[in-house]
Amino acid sequence: MDMLNAVEMGEGPPVAILHGLFGSAQNWGAIQKALAPRHRVLAVDLPNHGASPHSPDMSYPAMAAAVAERLREPMALLGHSMGGKVAMALALAQPERVTRLVVADMAPVTYPPSAMRGYVAAMQAVELRPGLTRREADAALAPAVDSPAERGFLLQNLRFGEGAPAWRLGLEEIAAAMPVLESFPDFDAPYKGPVLVVSGERSGYVRPASHAAFRALFPHVEFAVVPDAGHWLHAENPKAFLGLIEPFLAG
Numbered sequence: 679m680d681m682l683n684a685v686e687m688g689e690g691p692p693v694a695i696l697h698g699l700f701g702s703a704q705n706w707g708a709i710q711k712a713l714a715p716r717h718r719v720l721a722v723d724l725p726n727h728g729a730s731p732h733s734p735d736m737s738y739p740a741m742a743a744a745v746a747e748r749l750r751e752p753m754a755l756l757g758h759s760m761g762g763k764v765a766m767a768l769a770l771a772q773p774e775r776v777t778r779l780v781v782a783d784m785a786p787v788t789y790p791p792s793a794m795r796g797y798v799a800a801m802q803a804v805e806l807r808p809g810l811t812r813r814e815a816d817a818a819l820a821p822a823v824d825s826p827a828e829r830g831f832l833l834q835n836l837r838f839g840e841g842a843p844a845w846r847l848g849l850e851e852i853a854a855a856m857p858v859l860e861s862f863p864d865f866d867a868p869y870k871g872p873v874l875v876v877s878g879e880r881s882g883y884v885r886p887a888s889h890a891a892f893r894a895l896f897p898h899v900e901f902a903v904v905p906d907a908g909h910w911l912h913a914e915n916p917k918a919f920l921g922l923i924e925p926f927l928a929g
Contacts, residue, residue: 682748683729684722688714691777693927694749695721698759698784699794699859700832700847702728709912712920717927722748724761726848733848736855738863742768746775754927758782758912759883763862769873770865770895778872779896780923783881783909785888786895788861796822798853801832801845808842815843831910865895873899874926876919878911900926 684694685703687710695706703710703721710719723730725741733740741764754777757765762784769776800822804815815836816829823829835847852859873896877884884901892899902922907914 680731682722682725682731682744684720684748685710686718686720687711688717688719690715690717691927691929692718692720692749692751692753694745694753694755695719696724696745696755696757696761696764697721697727698761699852700727700797700835701758701761702834702846704728705831705834706912708916709920712916713924713927716924717754720749720753724764726851728846732851734851734854736851737858738763738767739771742771746772749775752777754778754780756780756782756923756927757784759784759909760859763859766869766895767863767865769869769871770867773867773869773871776869776871778927778929779869779874780926781873781875782919783877783883783911785875785884785891786862787888787891789883791856791860795856797828797832798849798856801835801847802849802853804836806842806844810838810843812836812838868895868897870897872926872929874923875899875901876911876922877901877903878907878909878914879903879905880908881911883909 703723706721710721713719725733752775755765762781766786769779800819804818819829837844904911904915904918912919
């Protein structure tokens, strides 16, 4: 795979940010700017997302290896949702490359098929004809995606310009990979560095039952909750999110 795209800013101990499914580096601009006075922050576009190359292999070991190749040096990792699984996979596969790990609203477990599969199908079904407006694309997604905010998030991936609009995402690759993305691979040895798991108070992604799975793989794990936030905790309550992760990243 060609090198992943990354947006870099700031100076200091390095931190890489890995976004979730359908996201991109640009979604983390506000958090990146907040961390930049004390860290060199690299926001990475994962495979099939943002400006990074498309790839049929979206297994977590493959994506973790692509991130490791892009980062080149040991650093702290902050991963949200799917990016949290990529970050965990990298820490477990190449622990010497990860100085500390923040996992945002994701657990190292297999999740049942989710609404995300419906999102992929709805995006694939949008008729990408010349002259398509953003409002029309939004209306096409509405039956499958109730939340206007989530539709707006998905539509950030639709490029409008001359001719017909086009998805930046590798939608076909993502659709084929959904069972893999919902799962989490097995690893032989735990990651013994410091780990902070931050979950949204209103989110169901990190349940008490998954704490045992974390402790088995990450013996030095701590748990924290962002109040008044769901799965997109960094966007819904950025002040509380930063208040938890900044002291941890400072070590």
